[in-house]
Amino acid sequence: MELRQLEYFVAVAEEQNFTRAAERVHISQSGVSAQIRRLEEELGAELFDRSARTVTLTVAGKAALDHARAALAATGSLAQAVGEVTDLIRGRLTVGMVVGCTVTPLFEGLAAFHRAHPGVEIALLEDNSEPLVQAVRTGAVDLALVGSAATTPDGLEALTIVSERLVAAVPPGHPLTRADRVTLGDLDGHPLICMPRGTGIRTVLDRACAARGLHPAIALEAGASDAMADLAARGLGVAVLSASMAEHYRDRLTALPLADVEIPALLCLVWRDARGPAVRELLRHCHRAFAAPGPVAESGGVAPDAGGA
Incomplete structure (x- = not known):
């Protein structure tokens, strides 16, 4: 036989x-x-x-x-x-990351994996979070760094890197800065600057508004937090960011926690399974990189250009 x-x-x-x-x-x-x-x-x-x-x-x-x-x-x-x-891991891994990502521990993990297993070809794909999650589900992407709302995507395994609240970021002297407590309802009448649909932060905002029957006026959309901060600093609207993103712009913007948005914005590594040795090894190196002291590990935050989250 x-x-x-x-x-x-x-x-x-x-x-x-x-x-x-x-x-x-x-x-x-x-x-x-x-x-x-x-x-x-x-x-x-x-x-x-x-x-x-x-x-x-x-x-x-x-x-x-x-x-x-x-x-x-x-x-x-x-x-x-x-x-x-025998350390003979071979093949190809496709890694996804949110657009504009500069979360350096991910890059450190990729570099460490490449040094240990040079026989594996690494391909890198940028996109918004929702398309990346779908690509992981279908197997087109092996591992992805994505933004998510409150819970990790159904049917996937995940390692949460960041979990934090949303804030409204406004320039000094903005009327909202006079309030003791800012809610989603307080944003009514103010043009909002948001990330596009398909990103984790936008998903959190949309779900929170829908739960309260609110329909915010989205004036401007931008895929990178730097652009959102610049627009807000020029008085073009209220930027909705994660807390750590807003922290990078405290010299020109005031971050106001949205008191009634309880859904956290997550930044996660997601994968479908880890049966293949290459995926398991990459996860091990990424986990070690994110656990090491650094901007993400110390502050629980995200680099300012991790806009696609």
Whole structure:
């Protein structure tokens, strides 16, 4: 009994068609048929009912299918285990990050991983958080640094890097600075400067407003906090930022916590699973980098250009 025979058997069982199975395993249909026949001769039983247009499993075939899958999975696990022990991680990793990201611990993690495993090619993709989350779900991206609202995205594993409240950032002398407590309702009548839809901070704002039946006037959108701060400092509107973002502009803006926005803005590393050795290794290096002393670890904040969060 050969592993390739088990592979062909599983392919035919799942495709219910010899032609499609042959295309899947990249050999001729006659080659698949011949190997299945040899497997059946060795087992002493027919595995498929070939009498109808759609190939179906016999009772013996049904009994054999789970064992064949387990044998193939065990072989893959064996190769992976040996590869990890001998440090032969190879392949390609696609890493996503929010637009305008300058969260340097992510870069430190990538650099440490590259030094340890130069055989892995790293591709970097920038986008807003929602498209990145979807790309992780589909497998197009292996790991991504994204902004999220309150909870990590459904169906994914996550490591929360930052969790903080939203603030309204205004220039000195703005009418809102005279209030003892600022709420979302207090922003009514003031033009807002926000990040675009698909970003974590915008999602937090939209959800909080929807929960209170509010419809804020979004005057300007910008993908980077530097641009938002510049616009707010010139009196063009009230910028809605995370607390740590606003801290970078305290020389020209006053940060007013939004008292009734309880949903925190999160910055997270997200991934679908960590079964592959390369993903596990990258996560290990990133976790170490984010845990090290630095701007994010010390302040719980985000670099000013982490705008796509």
